[in-house]
Amino acid sequence: MNAPTPVPIPTDLAIHPGPALLSGIESGTSLAAHRAQYGALPEVSLAALLASVDALRMRGRGGAAFPFAIKLRTVSEGRRPVVVVNMSEGEPASAKDSALAMTRPHLVLDGAVATARALRASAVHVVLPGDRAGVVAAMEEAIAERSDGVRIHVHHADPVFVAGQARAVLELMAGRPNLPVTAWVPEAVSGHKGRPTLLSNGETWAQVGRLVLVGEGGYRRFGTDTEPGTTLMTFTGDGVPEVREVEFGTRIREVLPEGFAGRPALVGGFHGAWAPWHTLANARVSVDGMKSLSIPLGAGVVVSPRECPVTFTSRVVDYLAGQSARRCGPCFNGLPALAESMRSVASGRGGTGRVEELAGVVVRRGACAHPDGTVRLVRSLLATFPGEVDAHASGAGCGPALEEAS
Amino acid sequence: MKTQLRVDWPSCKGRGLCHHVLPELIDLDEWGYPIVKGPVTKELREDAKEAVRVCPQLALRLT
Missing domain, CATH: 1.20.1440.230 (NADH-ubiquinone oxidoreductase 51kDa subunit, iron-sulphur binding domain)
Structure with a gap:
């Protein structure tokens, strides 16, 4: 008998409005509301997109913080690539991709579609979680509203922790069991059907979408010179899990929910690291800074358990x-x-x-x-x-x- | 770059033949699965190829 998750997959979420990705969420999730806020999705060239994500040092938000520019450049160097939006969020203590699905699904899709066009990709694949019904419904509703001239294929992941791992997602897309296999080469070189595959999680695509819609200058309005922009974080303590959008460089103690003060926390989720309170209290939200404190930001998960x-x-x-x-x-x-x-x-x-x-x-x-x-x-x-x-x-x-x- | 032995873990069934052919580089853990101890030296290259060849699961590769 498998042990249950110590942090339940959230059925209820507190999603706070934020400065960038989570701005305008009061207007609802419709494509019309999204276009009213941002205007039409502009065409962006691969060269321009590459230059921007490189200059902004944009990194993947799935946990590994891999430079997005390297992935994008790699997939552009082979056959026609495939774009994958991985919304499976297998980590129970993370709910940021869920939050995006339920508030800004078109920002996620804009990022994927604009990149697919720039790459002349053959299709966009969207992988939905097996255990978060609200996310599935929200994304399917949003996808049904789109008419981008880019084919969008939907896949449903299994409700297990490892189902969202990149190779497991490619197995699912290939019609095989949704489980990890050995990666002899990176999926950016050879992934779905042997094609270069640009696979990123929901938040990464939302960040790309925001960049395409507001431009590099607009993107730099938040964050620091070395880490421009914002990131999404999920806080789980006693109450309903909270998703907040936080500017890079912010002190973590300024954004912690009540009840987190004075206690140790697990940072980065179930594959993450423990932070004593004094470490957490003095840390700033930063990929490099938190890595140097041995509490990598990962996918932005912070859990404050009642137990020791x-x-x-x-x-x-x-x-x-x-x-x-x-x-x-x-x-x-x-x-x-x-x-x-x-x-x-x-x-x-x-x-x-x-x-x-x-x-x-x-x-x-x-x-x-x-x-x-x-x-x-x-x-x-x-x-x-x-x-x-x-x-x-x-x-x-x-x-x-x-x-x-x- | 140094030649490495890599295990295709989902394929490996822990039969242990690789260890018998190449004990210098491959230990077995308490469940019988291989522990690769280091890169393949020039002297052990032929033995490493043999270890790859004898794996009944084709779960070992030289990379």
Whole structure:
């Protein structure tokens, strides 16, 4: 029996209006309202688009922060490419692509369509989540309103954590099981039907859409010189999860919901890293800055659990072990063993030696990053809260993490 | 660039033949799946090709 997700997939969301992507959401999701705000979708040349995303240092918003310009340039160098909008959002604690689907679906589609035209791409594929019915309905309604002269194909992902992984998405598009396979070459070189494939998540396409609609100058109105623009973040604490659009360079403490203050948080989601309160409080929203603090921004997820980090991590690893595609031996054997060793630590039945051993055995030995991400979370717990981990392992229960002063 | 042995993990069934052919470079984990210890040296190149050839799942590649 698979462990349930420690953070439920949200059925209710608080989506706050924002400066750029989430501006104008009060006007509704119709194409007419979208065009009233932004005007017609302009034609943009590949050269101009490349120059802009390069100058803006735009990065993918799926978690890896890969430079979008490199992907775009790579897919433009081969056969006619394919554009993929990956809205599957397999991470339960992330809801930003859901928020875009339910408030600005045409911004997402504008980004994909404008890029597809610039690339003379053969089609746009939109991959929808298997476990977020509201997102599916919103995107299908928006797609039905479009007449761009670009073919849009819709696919429905399986409701599992790894279904949104790039290769798993390509498998789904090829009619095979929606599970990761080994990538011998990047999908930007050879992806769907062997074509160069530009696959990005919903927020990345919305950022591209905004850029095409308001121009490079308009895009630079927010953020910093080195990281122009905004990013979407999902905050999950006690109440309804909140999605906020935040300018790069903003102090995280300024945008945290009530109830997050003074507590440790999990940053970057279930494959992310733990931040003690003093680290979180002083961090600014930045890909490079947060990486240097060992709390990568990832897909912008911040979770503030009620339980202590040790117990919560153990529950997350239980869940992640159950989400293995069960194809790669080190993952489907190693993650349950890692989960068991974490339970032992959390309940005072064992030390961290076995946890560290299994982390070393599992990492980088799978077709996708699922084992690597799980190991990142576990290692972050051991490195960030050694006192709490030891207290648990010795049966003394929770340490001081929860009462940490600001 | 150094020659590497790469495992196609979803194909690998942990039969362990690669380890028997090339113990210098391939250990097995506690479940019998290969642990590649490092790049393929010139001296071990022929053995590495043999390890690729004997895999019943065609799950090992030289890249």
